[in-house]
Amino acid sequence: MSLGTTTLEGLVRAAIATVFDPEYPGVSVVELGLLQSVAVETDGEVRIGMIPTYSGCPALKFIAADVETAVGAVAGVSSVRVDWLRSPVWSQDRVAHSAIKHLEREFTVTLRRADGTLRCPVCGSDAVKDTSLMGPSRCRSLAYCPSCQNPIEVMR
Ligand SMILES: [Zn+2]
Known part of the structure; x- marks a missing residue:
């Protein structure tokens, strides 16, 4: 492993990447461009900034709960908080090409x-x-x- 992936932030980002969108199993929230920022404090407090695809989407609370569960399981993390950010605004430019192909093919x-x-x-x-x-x-x-x-x- 490189130094970058062994930092706590790297482990947190890897954990977030395992969270699938509840509407589209197999497509991660990172691929969909929902992850904006990860901040890790020295005492293991993690704050995650995410961007909603649609502000009224009922799946958002499930996504936040799944991210908190995944990140909370990372060794060294003491607390997790997910904030839904109002800016920048999500756009399809944020979606990974691989995720677009998956969405087209499977869903x-x-x-x-x-x-x-x-x-x-x-x-x-x-x-x-x-x-x-x-x-x-x-x-x-x-x-x-x-x-x-x-x-x-x-x-x-
Ligand atoms: Zn057609």
């Missing part, structure tokens, strides 16, 4: 482009249409691809 999920358009994760069509702004959860909305006739989830 038929796509991310809205900066210009508001959607690309079908199944067939690649640009003709995807929003069907409802109320998705299966407040973190997601639904769309439909007329090209391959698949329902698409849009992460927001």
Whole structure:
């Protein structure tokens, strides 16, 4: 191990990377760009700054609890606190390429482009249409691809 990964902060970051988004098993909260900052005090107090994908998302409290559990299990950590930050604002630029591929392949999920358009994760069509702004959860909305006739989830 390099010095960097043997520091307490490195161990804490590694623990956070094992936490999956509850909506998308297998995709870590780090890959989704939710982790903003890790601060470790000398007495083992850890403060973690995270960015919500959507401020009203009910999954946030589960994510925070999972992160606190994972980090709390790291030797040398005395306490953990997760703060949801109001800035910077989460954007799809923060999502790792590997996570986008995983979301497309396993969950038929796509991310809205900066210009508001959607690309079908199944067939690649640009003709995807929003069907409802109320998705299966407040973190997601639904769309439909007329090209391959698949329902698409849009992460927001
Ligand atoms: Zn399609």
